[in-house]
Amino acid sequence: MSLSFLLTSLIVIVSPGTGVLYTLAAALSRGSRASVAAAFGCTLGIVPHIAAAMLGLAAVLHTSALAFSALKWLGVLYLLYMAWQALRERGALKVEGKVDARSATKVIVTGFLINILNPKLSIFFLAFLPQFIAADESHPVARMLELSAAFMAMTFAVFVLYGLFAASVRDRIVTRPKAMTWLRRAFAGGFAALGARLALAER
Template sequence: MSLEFVITSLIVIASPGTGVLYTLATALSRGARASVAAAFGCTLGIVPHIAAAMLGLAAVLHTSALAFQALKWLGVLYLLYMAWQALRERGALQVDENVRVGSLRETIVTGFLINILNPKLSIFFLAFLPQFIQAGELHPLLRMLELGLIFMALTYAVFVVYGLAAARVRSRVISQPSVMTWLRRAFAGGFVLLGAKLALAER
């Protein structure tokens, strides 16, 4: 593992995206425990993309317009659904003082779906990971798997930090209905913008 890989990965991970937005929204509405579950779900959503990059399935998404467009529009629709849920005070921005095991499971599944429905991630890993594999590497797939696991660990750590930091100010936020209203609008707008960005994405 190179320092260059870690630094580049951290820049990519820390950049605002759907996973960061979802983790922050969950932390502010439901607290630290739920934000950790959100971070875990978003991290799990990376697994299929790394597997796709290793197996060459990402190349299919890159060359097949139909496959790429189908997965892309499912992702767009899901992000718009997330925006609608935020405005209706449901989903990630539903204030819940008693976070149950069942609701944590739903939080993980939502985070997983947010990432798995973004075809750009598979293509990203197909282009990103090989840059850090030397030409003479004896086991390139194992090396790619190692880098993928490191990327996942960094993702989980960064998202947990985001979530726990947001959870610390949660009590001040949820005690002010006007602030929560504007936050819901802001997060809904964020999901819409990310959905629009994905809709405009090309292979």
């Protein structure tokens, strides 16, 4: 596995996006356990995109305006829903002292949906992964699986670090109502901005 692949992947993963934003929100509202669950859900949401890239479905999204638009607008609507939820006291940023199994499952599912409803990810993997596979590679599928697994492992690790850092300052924020109000507005604005960016995305 080349150093260029690892460095490029790290830059892509560290860059703030919907997954990072959601992991931070989960950490600040529910603590470290929820941040790990969010990181897991977001990482799991990468799997369908990698599978789509490997099966050629990403090429369909790239060539079919209808398929791309349908998935894109579902993603936009979901991000706007997340923005609305973030503004509500009992929504996405609802402060919870304890995260049970049911709550953790909900966090994982939300993280999964956030990533799976972004058609740009499938096209990204279709264009990104083949660059690091040699033309004379004897087992290209196995190589692609190896690169995909490495990308997912790095994604999970980076998101967990983001989440644990946010969870470490959680107590200083959730005990201050004014801080939580501004935090809800900031995350709502972040989700709305990402939704707008996705709405403007082209194939």
